[in-house]
Amino acid sequence: MSGRTAVTARGRTRSPIAGLWAMAVLLGTSCQSDARSVPELPPAPPVVAVTMREYRFDYSGSVPGGRVVFRLRNAGQVDHHPSLFPLPEDLPPLADQIAGSERRSLTPLGGVFVRNPGESGTFAVDLVPGQRYAFLCFMEGPDGESHVRKGMYTEFRAGAVGKQ
16 A cells, blocks of 8 residues: 555545554454464374385384374385275275286375385375275386285274284
8 A cells, every 4th residue: 555545435535554553453353362262273183104115014003093194204225106095895805906817996095206215205184994994005116016016015994903
């Protein structure tokens, strides 16, 4: 706003400074409230640390249901590309799916882009308590074989203790 006065709809003149002052008072009073009425922020979601190596995923403990942050670190010597998939209850064990000739299509829920050795990546997802999930690495090695075919997959049930 410049230092000029403004003319209102009723023909009165108004100083821009008076308008700014009125806005400041309005904003100042609207920011004040009873501390008891301010809702608290929800707690930070749990973080599950996952370490990628050739050719496995390592994590300890359980993976809770609800909002979860996965922090993946490539501690291996080759690149990895991890993705998290929800698994339907009627899906046969992952080893059978990977080795078998009949495979079902799955849609990833989350993951990180390719991580070079020493790199980390983080993502957050909402996991349904009791549902099956799997980390899979579909990175292809120099031999043309995908990491998942070399055993780089793991399955867990959200809210359950430990890996399956």
